[in-house]
Amino acid sequence: MSGPVSVWKYSLSALGIVILLNLVLRYGVMLDGFMVNVGVAFGVGALLGWWFAKSVGRVPLPKERSRLLWQYGTPIALFHIFAGFMAFSINKLSLPGAIMLFLHFIMYPVLAHRLLSEEAVSAYLKK
Numbered sequence: 001m002s003g004p005v006s007v008w009k010y011s012l013s014a015l016g017i018v019i020l021l022n023l024v025l026r027y028g029v030m031l032d033g034f035m036v037n038v039g040v041a042f043g044v045g046a047l048l049g050w051w052f053a054k055s056v057g058r059v060p061l062p063k064e065r066s067r068l069l070w071q072y073g074t075p076i077a078l079f080h081i082f083a084g085f086m087a088f089s090i091n092k093l094s095l096p097g098a099i100m101l102f103l104h105f106i107m108y109p110v111l112a113h114r115l116l117s118e119e120a121v122s123a124y125l126k127k
Contacts, residue, residue, distance in 0.1 A: 005056055007064055011071035014048045018076065018108065034104065041107040045115035048072070052116070053124035065116050073109035080105040 021040045025031045048068070052060055060068065084101050087093035093101075114120065 002056070002058065004061055004064055007060075007068040007071060010048060010052060011068050013051075014044050014072050014112070015075055017044050017047065034100070037104050037107050038111075041111040042115075044108070045112040048112055049115040049121050050124045053121045057125070059118050059121045059125070060116055065113075068116065069109055069113055072112055076108045077105060 018040060021044070022036075025036050025040065052068075080101055084093055084098060087097065087101075
């Protein structure tokens, strides 16, 4: 069993893919809505789990998984906090809007957490 690996390349790459996919899908293909976020979050989370499994050859250690989720989720959270602050500053953020903004954000770390779990990554290793 190998020791802990640096997860920066995984988290930064996943963040870049999230940004690129959101730009392409929202402005290139003109898709919009919550399901686009769910699709992007699921796709990037699955890619993250698969990439880690194939490159390292094992399930991420709890410390690695935690670090990866923090490094991946924090910039996404900061973006959503900034967007909420901007909407609030021009009096366009209501309670339902804030809840929807939170739901748009939370999909990314929740699905990444699920798809980086021991069960999910073990399935990638078996294939």
